Amino acid sequence: MKYPLTLRGRIALSAAAVTALALIILAAGTWIYVYLEDLEAIDEHLVGETHELRADLAEGDMDEDEFSEDPFELRLGLAAIKGDGTVLGITPNFSTAVVDQGTTNLGFSIQADVDSRWRIYSTRQDDVLIVIGHNLEEFDDVLSDLASIQILLVPFVSLLTAWISWLVAGRSLAPIRKAAAAAASIGVTDLTARLPTVLSDDEIGQFTHVLNGMLDRIEKNYLQAKRFAGDASHELSTPLTIIKGELEKLVAKNNLPELAEQGIISAQQEVDRMHQIIDQLLLLARFDAGKASADYAPINLSSLLREMTEDVDLLSEKYALTVTHEVASDIWVQGDSGQLYRLLLNLFTNATKYNRPQGSIGYHLRRENGHAQFLISNSGPEILEADAERVFERFFQADESHATRGNGLGLSLCREIAHAHGGTIRLVSSTEKATDFLVELPVVSAA
Amino acid sequence: VRILVIEDERKVASLIAAGLTEQGWAVEICGNGDDGLRLATAENFDALVLDIMLPGRDGLSLLRKLRSEHSPVPVILLSARGDVNERVEGLEIGADDYLAKPFSVIELVARIRAIVRRRTGDSLTVLTFADLSLNLHQRTVTRGEKLIELTSREFALLETFLSSPGRVLSRTFLSQKVWGYQFDPETNVIDVAVRRLRGKIDEGFSPKLIQTVRGVGYSIASE
Numbered sequence: 166m167k168y169p170l171t172l173r174g175r176i177a178l179s180a181a182a183v184t185a186l187a188l189i190i191l192a193a194g195t196w197i198y199v200y201l202e203d204l205e206a207i208d209e210h211l212v213g214e215t216h217e218l219r220a221d222l223a224e225g226d227m228d229e230d231e232f233s234e235d236p237f238e239l240r241l242g243l244a245a246i247k248g249d250g251t252v253l254g255i256t257p258n259f260s261t262a263v264v265d266q267g268t269t270n271l272g273f274s275i276q277a278d279v280d281s282r283w284r285i286y287s288t289r290q291d292d293v294l295i296v297i298g299h300n301l302e303e304f305d306d307v308l309s310d311l312a313s314i315q316i317l318l319v320p321f322v323s324l325l326t327a328w329i330s331w332l333v334a335g336r337s338l339a340p341i342r343k344a345a346a347a348a349a350s351i352g353v354t355d356l357t358a359r360l361p362t363v364l365s366d367d368e369i370g371q372f373t374h375v376l377n378g379m380l381d382r383i384e385k386n387y388l389q390a391k392r393f394a395g396d397a398s399h400e401l402s403t404p405l406t407i408i409k410g411e412l413e414k415l416v417a418k419n420n421l422p423e424l425a426e427q428g429i430i431s432a433q434q435e436v437d438r439m440h441q442i443i444d445q446l447l448l449l450a451r452f453d454a455g456k457a458s459a460d461y462a463p464i465n466l467s468s469l470l471r472e473m474t475e476d477v478d479l480l481s482e483k484y485a486l487t488v489t490h491e492v493a494s495d496i497w498v499q500g501d502s503g504q505l506y507r508l509l510l511n512l513f514t515n516a517t518k519y520n521r522p523q524g525s526i527g528y529h530l531r532r533e534n535g536h537a538q539f540l541i542s543n544s545g546p547e548i549l550e551a552d553a554e555r556v557f558e559r560f561f562q563a564d565e566s567h568a569t570r571g572n573g574l575g576l577s578l579c580r581e582i583a584h585a586h587g588g589t590i591r592l593v594s595s596t597e598k599a600t601d602f603l604v605e606l607p608v609v610s611a612a
Numbered sequence: 613v614r615i616l617v618i619e620d621e622r623k624v625a626s627l628i629a630a631g632l633t634e635q636g637w638a639v640e641i642c643g644n645g646d647d648g649l650r651l652a653t654a655e656n657f658d659a660l661v662l663d664i665m666l667p668g669r670d671g672l673s674l675l676r677k678l679r680s681e682h683s684p685v686p687v688i689l690l691s692a693r694g695d696v697n698e699r700v701e702g703l704e705i706g707a708d709d710y711l712a713k714p715f716s717v718i719e720l721v722a723r724i725r726a727i728v729r730r731r732t733g734d735s736l737t738v739l740t741f742a743d744l745s746l747n748l749h750q751r752t753v754t755r756g757e758k759l760i761e762l763t764s765r766e767f768a769l770l771e772t773f774l775s776s777p778g779r780v781l782s783r784t785f786l787s788q789k790v791w792g793y794q795f796d797p798e799t800n801v802i803d804v805a806v807r808r809l810r811g812k813i814d815e816g817f818s819p820k821l822i823q824t825v826r827g828v829g830y831s832i833a834s835e
Contacts, residue, residue, distance in 0.1 A: 400692075401714075402712075402713035402714045403621055403624060403713055403714075405714035406627075406713045406714040407627060409714055409716055409717075410624070410627035410631070410716075410717045411627065413717055413718060413782075414627070414630060414631075414717075416780060416782075417779070417780065426827065430827040430828055433784075433828075434784075434797065437782070437784040437797075438797075440714055440784070440794070443714070444794070451696075456695075456696075459696070459697070460696065472764065475763050475765050476765065476801070479765070479801045479804045479805050479808075480795075480799055480801055482804045483799065483800050483804065503792065506793070507793060514795065514796055518799060
C-alpha cells in the first residue's frame, strides 16, 4: 500500500480531521440547544403575558394604556381583536400583517413580515382573539452570532491541531529520520557506524536499540565472513604447495604410463586454477581489510598501458581480433603498478575471451575532468541490463552453463582495485554489437 | 653447496629437499625455530630457506637474530600469508628473497641458484644454453654470431627458460613468472608467446632449443 503523504503528514491530517468532525458535532448540538432553550424561555414569557392580558380582559379593565408602547419591552407586541374584526387594541410595534397571520392558527407559531420575525402565541377568550408576539430580532442575532463564531472556530481549531500535531509528529519522528539517514550511510562507508542513541525509553528508543543490536550481529557476521575467505585461502596454501610440488616431481619423471601422465596434467591444471582463486581471494581479503592501498605512489598509466600492447596482441591472436587503440601520453595516477596492471589485464582478458572470432577490441586512455578515463570496448555478447551491476559481484557468472569458464572473481577484483585507487569501474553500455567498460581514476601530477 | 631448510611442514620440507638434491646440493632439514638458529650459527651454509611460521622462534625473529650476529648467509623467506607488508618487513630485516605459498619448487630452486651464484661471485649477467646467450645487463640475445631482437615479454620468457635449463615449465608457471599474472586457460597467451619466441631463436638454426612437452608445458633443451 502506497500513501501519497509522509507519516508525519498523515498524522497531522488525521488529527485535524478528527478535531473538525468533533467540533462540528459539538457546534451543531450547542446551536440546537441554545435555540430550543431560548425559544422555550420566550414561550414561557408569552404565556405569562397572555395570562395577564386575559385577566385584565376578564375584569373588563382594559384601556388604551394596555397597548401603549412599553419602553422597556419593545420586543413584546400585544393585540386583541373581537370576532367581528374590531380591533380592541394593538401595540404600535406590532405589525397588523403578523397579527392577521396569527389569527388564522391558534397556539404557538413563528410569523414574519417585511422587516421582522415574531414568535406568536394566539389564544381565544370568549369572542376576543388575543395575539401576543415576541420580536425574534435579538434571538436571531444571538443564534447567528453563535453560528458565525462556530463557523470561524471549526477551521481555526482544526488548523491549529494540524499544526501542533505536525510539530509533535515531526519531533517524535526525528529520531527515525536520523536513524534512516544513519542506516543509509552504513555499509557505504563501514559497518561500524551505529544509529544515534535515543535516551528516552519510548517506542523510538526501543526501536533504535533493537536496530543497533541487529547491526552488531550483522557486523560480527560480516567480519567473520570476510575473514573467512582470507583465513581459508591462507590455510589452503600449504597443502596446495605440497600437491603442486608432488605433481611437478611426477611430471619430471620420464616414461610415465600415458594414463598417469594425463591424470597428472589434468590435476596440475586444477591445482593452478585453485592457486589462482586463492590468490584472488587473498588479494580481495587484503582490499577488504583496507591494507592494499598502503604503498601507493605516482604511476604513469600511459606507459603501463603501452607496455601492455604486446600482451593485448598475444591475447587477441587466437580469435584473430582487430585491435585499435588510442593512448594519451603522460597520464599519471596514484597507485600500485601491479594492481593496475592486473586491473587492465583482467579487462583485456575478458574482452578477448568473451568475443567472437574476427571480432574487435578497441580501447583508449584519455584525460577528462581531472580523471584518467580508460574505455575498453569489444564485440562480445550482450550483457543484460539486469546484470550490469551483478557482473562485479564475487563469483558471478553471466552464463550459468559455464560455457566460457572463469571463476567470477576477475571483475570484482577490478572493482576493488578501482575503488582502492579512488576511482570507479562500470559497464557503460552493452548491445549485441559492442560492450563498453569504463574505468575512471583520479589523475595526479607526475612524480 | 649446502643448504639449510627450516620448515615445520614435513612434506613441504622434503619436497624442497628433493628439488635441491636434484641440483646436486646437500640439504639439511630442521623443523623448529630454535634448533634452526642453533644450526645456522654453528655450521656453514650457502643459503637458508626459512619459513616464517614456525614452532618456537618464528622465522622473522630468527632472521633478526642471525643478522644481529652479522651472519651473511643468504636467506629466502617462505610465507603462507603473501602479505605485502610482511614481504617488505622481511626484506628490510635482511632477507634476500621472499616467496609466498603456494609456490612452485622449480621457482624456489631457480631463486636459490640465483642467490648462490651471486654469492659465489659468479656473475649472473649472462645466461647461456648451447650457442644461445642472453645478457641481462645489455638486454641482448645472440644465437651463434647473430643478434636477435626480442620484445620485452619474449626476453623475460627466454630468461625464465634459461634459468631452469632442462626443466619442464608449465604454462601457469611461465604465466606467473613472466607476467606476474595467471592467464585464463581459455586464452592461449603462453602458446602464442612461445611460438613467436621460437620463430626468432629456433627458425633457421639447429638444433631446435625450445621443446614442447605435450600437455605439460615447455622446456629449453637440446633435441
